[in-house]
Structures are given as structure tokens and as C-alpha cells.
Amino acid sequence: xxxxxxxxxxxxxxxxxxxxxxxxxxxxxxxxxxxxxxxxxxxxxxxxxxxxxxxxxxxxxxxxxxxxxxxxxxxxxxxxxxxxxxxxxxxxxxxxxxxxxxxxxxxxxxxxxxxxxxxxxxxxxxxxxxxxxxxxxxxxxxxxxxxxxxxxxxxxxxxxxxxxxxxxxxxxxxxxxxxxxxxxxxxxxxxxxxxxxxxxxxxxxxxxxxxxxxxxxxxxxxxxxxxxxxxxxxxxxxxxxxxxxxxxxxxxxx
Amino acid sequence: xxxxxxxxxxxxxxxxxxxxxxxxxxxxxxxxxxxxxxxxxxxxxxxxxxxxxxxxxxxxxxxxxxxxxxxxxxxxxxxxxxxxxxxxxxxxxxxxxxxxxxxxxxxxxxxxxxxxxxxxxxxxxxxxxxxxxxxxxxxxxxxxxxxxxxxxxxxxxxxxxxxxxxxxxxxxxxxxxxxxxxxxxxxxxxxxxxxxxxxxxxxxxxxxxxxxxxxxxxxxxxxxxxxxxxxxxxxxxxxxxxxxxxxxxxxxxxxxxxxxxxxxxxxxxxxxxxxxxxxxxxxxxxxxxxxxxxxxxxxxxxxxxxxxxxxxxxxxxxxxxxxxxxxxxxxxxxxxxxxxxxxxxxxxxxxxxxxxxxxxxxxxxxxxxxxxxxxxxxxxxxxxxxxxxxxxxxxxxx
Numbered sequence: 001x002x003x004x005x006x007x008x009x010x011x012x013x014x015x016x017x018x019x020x021x022x023x024x025x026x027x028x029x030x031x032x033x034x035x036x037x038x039x040x041x042x043x044x045x046x047x048x049x050x051x052x053x054x055x056x057x058x059x060x061x062x063x064x065x066x067x068x069x070x071x072x073x074x075x076x077x078x079x080x081x082x083x084x085x086x087x088x089x090x091x092x093x094x095x096x097x098x099x100x101x102x103x104x105x106x107x108x109x110x111x112x113x114x115x116x117x118x119x120x121x122x123x124x125x126x127x128x129x130x131x132x133x134x135x136x137x138x139x140x141x142x143x144x145x146x147x148x149x150x151x152x153x154x155x156x157x158x159x160x161x162x163x164x165x166x167x168x169x170x171x172x173x174x175x176x177x178x179x180x181x182x183x184x185x186x187x188x189x190x191x192x193x194x195x196x197x198x199x200x201x202x203x204x205x206x207x208x209x210x211x212x213x214x215x216x217x218x219x220x221x222x223x224x225x226x227x228x229x230x231x232x233x234x235x236x237x238x239x240x241x242x243x244x245x246x247x248x249x250x251x252x253x254x
Numbered sequence: 255x256x257x258x259x260x261x262x263x264x265x266x267x268x269x270x271x272x273x274x275x276x277x278x279x280x281x282x283x284x285x286x287x288x289x290x291x292x293x294x295x296x297x298x299x300x301x302x303x304x305x306x307x308x309x310x311x312x313x314x315x316x317x318x319x320x321x322x323x324x325x326x327x328x329x330x331x332x333x334x335x336x337x338x339x340x341x342x343x344x345x346x347x348x349x350x351x352x353x354x355x356x357x358x359x360x361x362x363x364x365x366x367x368x369x370x371x372x373x374x375x376x377x378x379x380x381x382x383x384x385x386x387x388x389x390x391x392x393x394x395x396x397x398x399x400x401x402x403x404x405x406x407x408x409x410x411x412x413x414x415x416x417x418x419x420x421x422x423x424x425x426x427x428x429x430x431x432x433x434x435x436x437x438x439x440x441x442x443x444x445x446x447x448x449x450x451x452x453x454x455x456x457x458x459x460x461x462x463x464x465x466x467x468x469x470x471x472x473x474x475x476x477x478x479x480x481x482x483x484x485x486x487x488x489x490x491x492x493x494x495x496x497x498x499x500x501x502x503x504x505x506x507x508x509x510x511x512x513x514x515x516x517x518x519x520x521x522x523x524x525x526x527x528x529x530x531x532x533x534x535x536x537x538x539x540x541x542x543x544x545x546x547x548x549x550x551x552x553x554x555x556x557x558x559x560x561x562x563x564x565x566x567x568x569x570x571x572x573x574x575x576x577x578x579x580x581x582x583x584x585x586x587x588x589x590x591x592x593x594x595x596x597x598x599x600x601x602x603x604x605x606x607x608x609x610x611x612x613x614x615x616x617x618x619x620x621x622x623x624x625x626x627x628x629x630x631x632x633x634x635x636x637x638x639x640x641x642x643x644x645x646x647x648x649x650x651x652x
Binding site for chain 2: 050051052053054055057061062065068073074075097099100101102103104124125126127128148149150151153155158173176177178181
């Protein structure tokens with residue numbers, strides 16, 4: 001059974017953390033993952049940096065640019081992760097833009113993910129329809145879960161379509177925005193969370209974009225199975241370094 | 255169309271052969287889908303056609319002349335015609351598309367317009383039509399380009415647009431486009447994004463091409479008046495993203511006897527590391543929402559192109575052009591900075607026309623490639639050189 005499925009069955013709200021591989025320094029990847037698990041994080045999104053991350057705000061853009069300067073590549077990331085399953089048990093997802101995967105070769109990329117023990121992928125600029133027609137068979141062959149996004153503007157019809165081809169969880173973008181641009185949720189967002197929760201979809205939802213502290217984490221998980229933190233974690237690492245991950249995670253879970 | 259000829263137009267799924275598509279984050283899906291479902295319908299409305307054509311005539315000054323360049327023709331011993339897009343209002347072909355898209359935006363009920371710009375020509379053309387229609391206009395421009403293109407920044411401001419610097423990445427056109435896309439993600443309901451080139455997610459390449467196709471539609475009847483035939487032997491245009499080229503080729507794509515020549519910027523030389531010759535240096539990849547030929551590293555990171563001409567300084571090429579290249583329908587030629595600058599000055603002296611440096615690339619092919627004396631070659635003179643005066647001054651120490 002895929003680790004994502006196992007995790008989703010646990011009777012608790014899930015905290016998922018995104019970080020950019022190769023940031024702040026090139027060799028931080030493995031220790032960040034180990035530290036996050038040790039401190040009670042449920043799931044990790046490992047960001048494969050891209051030169052033109054068009055769905056990301058300034059924080060993740062800057063970390064991606066720095067990671068690339070540090071020498072991060074697809075090859076280097078796979079090499080860093082080759083023994084990760086000897087020490088880490090929680091679900092690991094690679095999140096990245098489509099072009100680096102396309103250049104590596106989609107099948108070769110998926111195969112490598114399976115060898116390492118990656119459980120799923122999030123590729124914001126690979127549209128659902130393209131995935132369904134061209135790549136689903138490959139993902140299935142290597143046991144990878146592809147996670148799709150929905151937003152407040154996604155139509156009911158399309159949400160049902162995305163739910164029908166998803167096999168894990170749905171990534172609910174909290175508001176119309178790039179990453180890292182929100183502070184706190186208002187009525188508009190909680191109404192949207194409630195509306196989706198009431199649809200009783202086959203796949204549980206995990207909310208991302210705009211989760212930065214205990215308050216927003218709690219608001220989001222009132223309606224969803226879990227929540228994803230990205231920019232706020234990158235900011236913490238930028239300001240405090242990687243030795244105080246425990247205080248960051250504690251501040252979210254309190 | 256000849257029976258066995260390949261289809262060079264977009265197919266129902268938004269592809270030109272293997273290139274194109276809509277590789278966009280889900281956040282943009284409703285906007286792009288709304289456009290995809292409506293653009294052909296709206297463009298076909300008689301009311302839309304009437305308004306579009308009227309503005310092209312009265313406001314842009316179309317038809318633009320098809321001018322027989324006698325002295326240039328004598329020099330190269332062939333028949334050269336110049337399609338004078340440089341005489342359009344705002345000084346380039348860009349306005350054909352922004353007029354079309356502003357009318358589209360109005361019909362879709364959008365009242366906030368965003369655009370990206372490199373050299374500032376598309377930004378000025380967008381600011382112009384926004385002023386014309388009384389709509390809010392925000393133009394994203396790389397911080398470096400803002401410094402390099404101060405007069406165009408001033409023009410946009412005078413026209414009432416807000417110019418926002420793109421501070422990320424290399425702070426040029428590619429990054430301005432990223433910022434415009436991010437703005438659209440953040441403002442999904444009231445905003446229309448006017449893309450200036452034949453790039454972006456489907457239906458943008460097709461929509462931009464169709465608005466620019468007025469260029470080749472006019473060439474057809476104008477050449478008939480000059481030469482007694484609609485089809486030249488060659489059509490020539492410079493290519494960055496490829497909007498003037500798309501418009502120049504459009505009505506000739508399936509006319510087999512018409513040769514299509516695409517002129518890219520080689521910068522300091524194709525193998526110098528400072529180039530924008532995508533057909534040579536690019537591989538299949540995804541940029542700004544479409545699959546196309548793209549300059550990138552082994553690892554799939556998009557690289558920085560270089561050309562003396564800001565309008566050709568783009569790491570990709572429109573998906574239609576990628577398909578024309580791959581199938582061999584178009585002949586791609588790369589022209590270096592020096593060759594373009596020389597050809598530009600040559601046109602000044604021979605014909606009394608100061609061309610944009612982009613267009614000078616297209617003119618430079620006559621030094622590279624021989625044509626027969628009886629050949630009729632139509633070159634798109636996509637823009638005028640006013641914006642490039644500083645470059646010309648520095649380059650020739652005038």
C-alpha cells in the first residue's frame with residue numbers, strides 16, 4: 001500500500017511541509033527531511049527547483065533561484081535521496097514544474113521515484129487532461145500518486161472530474177493566489193472550505209497556500225484532512241537556519 | 255491546400271503537430287478555458303469584425319503599404335517588397351493584436367488589462383488600446399529592460415499605464431511574462447492578459463496569429479496589384495516569439511509554392527553562448543504555458559538568450575513556428591548582431607527607412623542567401639527604428 005494512502009487513513013489532521021531541495025545549502029535535503037519527520041510532520045513535499053516557477057510567490061522563487069545557484073539538479077536530488085528510505089518512513093512527494101521532468105524523461109523520472117521510494121508527485125503546470133491522456137499509465141506503472149489542485153474558481157463539474165481521476169488526496173488551493181501571498185483566512189475562504197467539504201468527495205482534501213501558523217493550520221484542518229505549509233517554512237529556514245525546525249513545527253501544532 | 259500537405263494550423267486540442275497545448279496551473283484554467291470556448295465565436299461575430307476592421311483602418315492606419323524597394327532590389331538583384339508595419343500607429347505590428355484583444359476583453363466583461371513587455375513595443379501598444387477604451391492597464395517589464403528602454407516606459411506612463419518592474423530571475427522579458435502570469439493567477443475574475451507574441455497556452459498562439467493575419471491578407475491583394483499574382487516566391491520575417499512572422503505567413507502556410515523564411519537572432523554567434531537562435535539551440539520543452547522549442551540546460555532549466563534586439567531576446571519560439579521548423583516547412587536562418595545592424599543602416603541609406611533592429615535581422619538575409627532575379631520576396635518590416643536610436647548611435651558611434 002502506498003504510504004500516502006496509509007497516512008490518509010490515520011485518525012488525525014495531517015501537517016505537510018514543503019521545502020525547496022538544495023536550499024539554504026546544497027546538502028541540507030536529507031537532514032531537513034529527517035528533522036521534519038522526527039518533529040512530527042506527517043508528509044513532506046520536496047521541491048525540485050525550477051528557473052521559472054510561475055505559480056510561486058517571491059519566497060519560493062528566491063529559494064529556487066538560490067538552490068539552482070547552489071548546484072541542485074534532478075540528478076543531484078535523486079542521488080541525495082537514494083538511501084532516504086533507510087531512515088524516513090513518512091510519505092514523500094516531489095513537487096516540481098514539468099519541464100525538468102520532461103527533459104529527464106517522464107518514464108525515467110517515474111522509475112527513479114519508485115526506486116527511491118517517492119510516493120507521489122505534484123506538477124502544477126501539467127494539466128489534468130494532458131496527464132490523463134499522456135502520462136497516467138506511466139505513473140500507475142510505477143505506483144506513483146499524482147496530486148491535482150483545485151481552486152475557489154474550479155467549477156463543480158471539474159472538481160468531480162478531478163476527484164474521479166485522483167487516487168490519494170486533492171490539493172485545495174486556499175485562494176486565488178500564488179504561494180506565500182496570504183495572511184489569515186476570511187469568510188470567503190472558510191465558505192469555500194465548507195463548500196468543498198460538503199461535496200463529500202471520494203478523495204480527502206489537503207489545503208495549501210496561506211497556511212503559516214497554528215491559527216491558519218487549525219482553520220484549514222477544521223474543514224480538510226490536512227494542510228500544507230511552504231513559504232512560511234522557507235522563511236523560517238532563511239531567517240533561523242535549519243537547526244530550529246523543531247520550534248517551527250511545534251509552533252504550528254502547539 | 256494541397257492534398258498531401260501537412261496541416262500547419264492549430265488542431266482542436268490546441269496543438270501544432272507535437273507543439274502547443276496549455277501547460278498551465280489549475281489556477282489559470284478557468285480564465286484560459288473561458289477564452290478557449292469563446293474566442294472563435296467572438297471573432298466571428300459581424301459586430302466584432304466591423305469594429306476591429308474599422309479601428310485597424312481609422313486608428314492604426316491600415317492597410318499598411320506594400321512597398322517595392324527598388325534600390326535594395328537592385329543591390330541584391332531580386333525583387334524585394336517591404337510590408338510596412340513600421341508605419342502603423344505606435345510604430346510596429348504589435349497594435350494589430352492589441353486592438354483585437356482589447357475588443358475580446360471587453361466582450362468577455364474584463365475591465366483590468368495586464369501585459370508583459372520586453373523592449374516596450376507591446377507594452378506601448380497595450381497601453382494605447384487601454385487608453386482608447388478607458389480600461390485599467392498594468393504592464394510588467396523586467397527591471398533591466400526598464401532602464402534600457404526609458405522612452406517606452408515614459409510613453410506607457412503618458413498613456414496612463416502602470417509599469418511594474420519584474421525583479422525576479424534575469425529581470426528581462428521572460429521574467430516579465432512570469433510576473434504577468436502570477437498577476438493573472440492572483441486576479442482571475444476581472445482581468446484579461448494580453449499576450450503580445452504567438453506564445454502562451456492555447457488559444458493564445460492561435461488568437462494572436464489570427465489578429466496578426468491581417469498582414470498576409472493585405473499582402474495577397476496588394477501583391478496582386480503590383481505583380482498580378484497573390485503569391486510571392488518567399489515571405490520573410492524575423493522571429494522572437496513570432497507574432498509578426500505568424501501574421502506574415504498565415505495566408506501562405508498552405509500555399510506550397512511560397513517559401514517561408516524565418517529569421518532568428520544569432521546574437522554574437524550561434525555557438526558563442528550569447529544567442530537567441532532557438533531553432534538551432536532549443537530542444538522541446540515547456541515555457542509560459544506551451545510545449546515548444548526552448549533554450550534550456552540539460553537539466554531543463556530555461557536559459558537566458560541574448561540579442562542586441564530586445565524584441566528577439568526570448569528563449570523560446572511560438573509553437574506554430576516550432577512546428578514549421580520541425581516539418582521543414584519554413585527555412586530558419588540565424589543573423590548575428592553585426593549583420594543586422596549593417597543591414598539596418600543599409601536600408602536607411604538605400605531607401606530612406608530607419609528600421610527596428612528586429613526587422614533589420616530579416617533584411618540581413620540578402621547578404622546570406624541568394625535569390626533569383628525574377629524571385630518576388632516579401633519582407634515584413636515589422637517596426638520602425640525610433641525606439642532603437644540609442645542602440646544605433648552607440649553601435650555606429652554616430
